Amino acid sequence: MKRRFFLATTGLSLALAVAASTAAWAENAKLKIGFVGVTSGPAAAWGISNQRSMEARAAWLNELGGVQIGDTTYDIEIVPFDDQKDPKRAIAGMEKMAQDGIHYVVGPNVDDGAAAVRPVAEQNGIMYFPYAFPKELYVAPASNAILGMVANYQSGPAIYKYLMENKGVKKVAFIAGNESDPLSQRDSGAAAARELGLEVVSDTVTYQMDTTDFTPVLLPVIQTAPDLLVLSGVSPANAPQLIRSARELGYTGLISTETAQDAAVLAEGAGELANGFISVGGASTPELASDTMKEFVQRYTDMFGEYNDESNTKVYALEYIIETLKANPAAIDNVEEFKTTMDAFEAPNPFMVGDAKLTYVGTTSFGQKRQVSVPLVVNEFKDGKFETLFVAQVD
Amino acid sequence: MEQILANGLYLGAQYALIALGLTLIFSLMNVLNFAHGQMYVFGGFVTYTVVAQLGLPFIVGLIASAVVLAVMGALIEKFLFRPVIRRSKRDESTMLLAAGIAFFLDAVILLLFGEKQRGVPKVVDGVFNWDMRLIMPYDRILIAALAVALIVGFILFMQYSRTGRAMRALAQDRVAAQLMGVDVDRYSMIGFALGAMLAGLVGGLLVTITGINLGMGGPTSVKAFLMIMIGGAGVISGAIAGGFILGMMESVGLTLLAAYGDVTYLVIFVTLMIFLAIRPQGLMGKPWG
Numbered sequence: 001m002k003r004r005f006f007l008a009t010t011g012l013s014l015a016l017a018v019a020a021s022t023a024a025w026a027e028n029a030k031l032k033i034g035f036v037g038v039t040s041g042p043a044a045a046w047g048i049s050n051q052r053s054m055e056a057r058a059a060w061l062n063e064l065g066g067v068q069i070g071d072t073t074y075d076i077e078i079v080p081f082d083d084q085k086d087p088k089r090a091i092a093g094m095e096k097m098a099q100d101g102i103h104y105v106v107g108p109n110v111d112d113g114a115a116a117v118r119p120v121a122e123q124n125g126i127m128y129f130p131y132a133f134p135k136e137l138y139v140a141p142a143s144n145a146i147l148g149m150v151a152n153y154q155s156g157p158a159i160y161k162y163l164m165e166n167k168g169v170k171k172v173a174f175i176a177g178n179e180s181d182p183l184s185q186r187d188s189g190a191a192a193a194r195e196l197g198l199e200v201v202s203d204t205v206t207y208q209m210d211t212t213d214f215t216p217v218l219l220p221v222i223q224t225a226p227d228l229l230v231l232s233g234v235s236p237a238n239a240p241q242l243i244r245s246a247r248e249l250g251y252t253g254l255i256s257t258e259t260a261q262d263a264a265v266l267a268e269g270a271g272e273l274a275n276g277f278i279s280v281g282g283a284s285t286p287e288l289a290s291d292t293m294k295e296f297v298q299r300y301t302d303m304f305g306e307y308n309d310e311s312n313t314k315v316y317a318l319e320y321i322i323e324t325l326k327a328n329p330a331a332i333d334n335v336e337e338f339k340t341t342m343d344a345f346e347a348p349n350p351f352m353v354g355d356a357k358l359t360y361v362g363t364t365s366f367g368q369k370r371q372v373s374v375p376l377v378v379n380e381f382k383d384g385k386f387e388t389l390f391v392a393q394v395d
Numbered sequence: 396m397e398q399i400l401a402n403g404l405y406l407g408a409q410y411a412l413i414a415l416g417l418t419l420i421f422s423l424m425n426v427l428n429f430a431h432g433q434m435y436v437f438g439g440f441v442t443y444t445v446v447a448q449l450g451l452p453f454i455v456g457l458i459a460s461a462v463v464l465a466v467m468g469a470l471i472e473k474f475l476f477r478p479v480i481r482r483s484k485r486d487e488s489t490m491l492l493a494a495g496i497a498f499f500l501d502a503v504i505l506l507l508f509g510e511k512q513r514g515v516p517k518v519v520d521g522v523f524n525w526d527m528r529l530i531m532p533y534d535r536i537l538i539a540a541l542a543v544a545l546i547v548g549f550i551l552f553m554q555y556s557r558t559g560r561a562m563r564a565l566a567q568d569r570v571a572a573q574l575m576g577v578d579v580d581r582y583s584m585i586g587f588a589l590g591a592m593l594a595g596l597v598g599g600l601l602v603t604i605t606g607i608n609l610g611m612g613g614p615t616s617v618k619a620f621l622m623i624m625i626g627g628a629g630v631i632s633g634a635i636a637g638g639f640i641l642g643m644m645e646s647v648g649l650t651l652l653a654a655y656g657d658v659t660y661l662v663i664f665v666t667l668m669i670f671l672a673i674r675p676q677g678l679m680g681k682p683w684g
Contacts, residue, residue: 040501041610044510178657206657210614212409212605215535216402216649237512237608248522248532262511268447269514269606306509 028066031074031332032100033058033321036093036117036128037107038085045236045262046109046131047082049308053315054078054106056300067322070329076322083108087116098124103335104325106148106317108132111180118142127335129317129372133184138362138370143339147362147371148317152185152233152258154365154394155280155376157192159256162378162390163228163278164196167254173202173226175218175242177209182233185258189232201226209238214245222249231257236310239277240269247273254278262309267384274381278389281312281379285388288377293351309386313374315351316358320372323347323358342369361395371395397529403646404639405535408542409597411638413615414622415549415631416593422566422629423586425486426476429493431594432615433500438464438595439607440508446515446602453518453603460599461592468591471496472584497612504609514606538600545596546635553631562586566629621663624671627680636678 035054037047058076066073079100081093090113097105098120105121105128108114114130114137121128121144129148130137137145163169172193176186183206190203201224207217221229231242234257243255243266256278266274289297296315301307324338324345325331331338342360349356352375362371376394379386417431428434441463442456475496479488519533553559561582564572573579598607622641626633641663648659671677 039510040505041613044505044609045512048510204654208614208657208660210611210618212601212611213402213406215530216399216406216646219398219402219650220654237606237610240512240514241605249530250522250524250527265512265514269512271516306511308511 028062028073028075030077031067031069031325032077032079032102033318034093034097034100034102034105034126035078035080035107036083036090036097036105036113037081037109037131038113039080039082040084043085043109043235043237045308046310047107049310050106050109050131050314050317051078051080052300052304052308053311054318056303057296057315057318059303060296060299061322067326069322069325069332072329076318083113085110085113087112090114090117091120093117094120094124094126094128097126101333103127103333104321104338105129106321111184114145118145121145125335127321127338129320131314132181133188135366138366138368140368143368143370144335145370146320146342146360147366149260149313149372149374150280150376150394151365151371153188153192155258155378156185156189156230157196158376158392159258159278159280159378160193160196160198160228163254163256164198167227169198169227169254171199171201171224171226172228172230173221173224174200174230174232175202175205175207175221176232177234177238178206179209179233182206184233186230186232189230189258193230198228207238209235211238211241214238214242215249218242218245218249218251222246222251226253228254228256231255233257234259236260236262236265239279240266240274243274243277244270260310260313261381263381263385264306264309266381272383275383277381279379279381279386281309281377281386281388285377285379285386287388288352288375288391290349290351290353296351312377316372316374319350320358320360361393364395397525399646399650400643401529401531402650403643405531405539405642406645407639407642408539408546409601409638410618410622410642411546411635412542412593412597412600413619414626414634414638415546416590416597417616417619418623418626418629418631418634419562419593420587420590421623422631423562424472424476424480424489424583426480426489427493427620428590429490429616430471430497430500430612431590431619432612432617433497433504434464434467434591434594435598435615436504436607436609436612437467437500438598439602439611440504440513440598441595442599442602443513443515443607444508447513453515456515457596457599460595464595464598465588465592467595469584469588471591472587476587477580477583497616501609501612504612508609510609512606512608513602515603518603534603538604541600542597545593549593550631558582558585562589621667624677625667627677630677630679633677633679 039047062075066075083090083093090108094117109131111132114132129146131148133151174186176182202221205221261279328341347358349358359373360369361373376392378389380389420428438460441460445451445456445459517534521533523531561577622637626637
């Protein structure tokens with residue numbers, strides 16, 4: 001009896017060991033996707049929302065058993081690099097990605113970083129998804145960058161036109177931080193406003209990014225009495241302060257921006273003074289968000305404690321990479337295959353209700369498809385949350 | 396003009412309070428505390444947590460910021476600066492330590508409070524409007540008044556309390572103070588705690604107006620250094636003067652130079668370079684230190 005028991009337990013142990021080792025051998029292959037962006041300093045919110053969106057979505061996909069691309073099932077591994085909003089660091093980050101054999105990178109978050117990494121990406125066969133607007137990154141002969149959001153020169157005119165037609169806006173003023181992104185967004189916004197026939201009453205006032213009191217900065221702008229005050233390229237950190245100072249100075253007109261904002265930050269920083277503030281958002285408004293989007297928000301919140309509304313847009317880049325690779329598995333280590341696939345690529349958009357599609361766009365702005373198609377959702381802040389003002393599509 | 400002056404005075408009051416803590420630490424220990432801005436940010440986040448997260452009154456948040464930062468300052472002095480100063484006579488050792496603490500605090504703030512901009516509701520509603528010539532929200536007036544009260548309280552404390560007198564003696568001549576029986580270690584620790592507490596208090600005061608975020612530490616330190624360079628490093632009256640001068644320059648520049656783009660700080664830096672070339676010890680500092 002004892003001998004039989006010994007044999008049985010030994011056999012069972014061996015079987016379990018073999019099963020465990022087989023399970024180890026059967027572990028999914030890893031697909032590394034890079035992130036190079038700013039996750040420290042004043043603009044950390046931009047990059048952290050990117051990185052966390054990727055990590056939350058990757059964890060979810062891995063939990064579901066991984067992603068099947070061709071005959072292989074992959075677990076997604078996110079490889080982050082903080083470029084500290086410094087172009088030199090961004091280059092170092094992209095070089096690290098190349099050394100790690102990574103072909104798909106999300107970021108950088110700002111213009112100069114995105115421009116700086118272009119040679120590294122092109123020489124090393126890396127497709128990257130910047131959140132930066134300079135057209136030269138996306139117009140041929142450039143071909144490795146894909147704009148990860150809607151550019152201000154696409155959203156700005158749509159917003160101004162809407163406000164002209166629906167709110168009677170005639171005079172507009174621009175204010176921007178003294179950095180390349182906000183300044184270029186101010187210039188293109190002012191040009192678009194003039195083209196639409198709006199009177200630009202102020203577009204020279206700028207501020208340091210570390211300004212703690214915006215009253216003196218805004219005073220000359222408010223004195224021009226605009227109907228619409230545009231906060232060009234404003235960061236989520238500065239937006240509530242600017243809104244609050246403008247309202248405290250007695251400004252009663254409209255305030256808008258073409259950057260994504262966070263409702264909780266606006267509510268905390270400006271309270272009801274932020275009511276009516278217009279900004280660009282993603283697909284999480286109740287009318288648009290699918291069950292997948294709602295679950296993503298919940299998972300992100302569970303993982304990191306608090307959701308960031310900027311992730312409504314930033315959830316998309318990873319999805320585009322994975323779905324395009326699924327459409328053409330040969331692109332897994334060959335970005336030329338990826339580029340070929342982009343032209344005809346189409347997949348269901350899991351984050352929106354209805355039959356929305358993931359497709360590459362940008363032909364109108366860049367002459368080639370070098371932009372992800374995310375919905376242009378224009379939001380109005382009201383009593384602590386965003387309400388959809390209107391929805392449009394780029395291209 | 397009334398608006399420019401009011402903005403300058405408001406900015407000056409908060410700047411002076413920031414500079415006071417930095418100059419106190421410098422005068423007592425000859426330490427350039429590069430982490431001063433991060434202490435300011437930490438203080439802001441403590442007030443935010445107490446007021447916005449825990450729902451307690453603003454004054455409780457302010458006291459919590461003062462206490463947390465004072466304890467943090469005391470611990471940093473006792474366990475970090477004191478051993479380094481004892482073992483190394485080189486100034487760059489403490490500078491490197493201060494820079495390291497700044498990076499460390501940045502990381503701690505990110506971990507504890509996250510990357511988002513934070514703010515607390517207005518302490519007082521309403522805006523003072525004098526015929527559109529002078530517009531100032533009541534909460535700014537309150538914060539400016541509190542800042543001035545704290546500055547006055549600090550001066551009185553340094554002037555008339557036993558601890559204040561001991562710290563002034565220490566600042567004037569460390570060896571002589573020691574020979575006269577002043578407990579150098581104890582008062583250095585109290586001084587550092589007081590400096591950190593002032594940084595935390597300003598952070599707590601301003602979180603109601605400007606909000607607070609992870610990236611505000613570095614630029615705040617730079618501005619604080621500017622102020623004490625203008626007024627004279629290690630001189631309390633110099634820090635106050637430097638704060639008000641910088642606040643006024645900023646307010647005037649932002650209004651009068653607005654049409655030329657963001658040149659205010661360019662002008663301020665050029666002016667400061669010329670000023671320091673003529674008077675390197677600042678307005679009230681002594682050439683010998």
